[in-house]
Amino acid sequence: MKIKGLLHVHSNNSFDGETPIKKLAKLAHKQNFSFICLTDHLEKQSNISKIRKECKENSDSQLKIIPGIEVEYKDSHILSINFLDKRLLTKTSLDTYNLVNSKPQSLAILAHPNKKRQLRGFKHVEVWNAKHHGSLAPKSSLFIKNNINFCGLDLHKETHFGKNWIEMKVSKLNEKEIIRKLKKGDFKICNKFFCIGAKQTISNRNKIIFILINQYFTLLQRIVYRTEKIRKKFPKLMRLLQNVY
Ligand SMILES: [Zn+2]
Numbered sequence: 001m002k003i004k005g006l007l008h009v010h011s012n013n014s015f016d017g018e019t020p021i022k023k024l025a026k027l028a029h030k031q032n033f034s035f036i037c038l039t040d041h042l043e044k045q046s047n048i049s050k051i052r053k054e055c056k057e058n059s060d061s062q063l064k065i066i067p068g069i070e071v072e073y074k075d076s077h078i079l080s081i082n083f084l085d086k087r088l089l090t091k092t093s094l095d096t097y098n099l100v101n102s103k104p105q106s107l108a109i110l111a112h113p114n115k116k117r118q119l120r121g122f123k124h125v126e127v128w129n130a131k132h133h134g135s136l137a138p139k140s141s142l143f144i145k146n147n148i149n150f151c152g153l154d155l156h157k158e159t160h161f162g163k164n165w166i167e168m169k170v171s172k173l174n175e176k177e178i179i180r181k182l183k184k185g186d187f188k189i190c191n192k193f194f195c196i197g198a199k200q201t202i203s204n205r206n207k208i209i210f211i212l213i214n215q216y217f218t219l220l221q222r223i224v225y226r227t228e229k230i231r232k233k234f235p236k237l238m239r240l241l242q243n244v245y
């Protein structure tokens, strides 16, 4: 069966998230998503067991909420999915990424890089972070041959829900199967306009289109977030523009 899921989602267990896991589950059911990879920023070990418990309680036969954390790594972050270990709360390195990916049932992804040089040593990369790169298109300069390319929401509030998503085919719905497919790159990254295979390279034509869209997004971001005067003068237009994320 074909399923859809969301990656890089923050709940209110994270300092930067405002949506309870229960509410995320409700939204997922409503919009037909079958899995959510939760990746909260956690400071305390006690939160690890809380997250695990809440993910389990809000999962059912139609929806799997997979627990995870997001940790600092140089000038980006690393998403650790289904591997919540207190060692990750103190320090991270490329070894952290390799450690998590060495476990068959967990997955590590480099989160929201902006430059190609940040990708060194990583195979699993979030090339399309709706918050950092916009929900309209991935950042084409981050596509590298033989890498596995992910899209993530970096969801902090409900309005970010479902702006991009992952599609895959599974024989049955369980965490193990979802992580296996994600790790292998057996999925597509999508929004309402198009889907791209996780291991697909993109054509020069699409590269140019994505670059133009990314630049449009950056420009909008500047206007929306930095120009207080315009924001006050044209509140309706600003709300419309904000829809890109
Ligand atoms: Zn981050």
Ligand SMILES: [Zn+2]
Residues within 6 Å of the ligand: 008, 010, 070, 154, 155
């Ligand atoms: Zn995040």
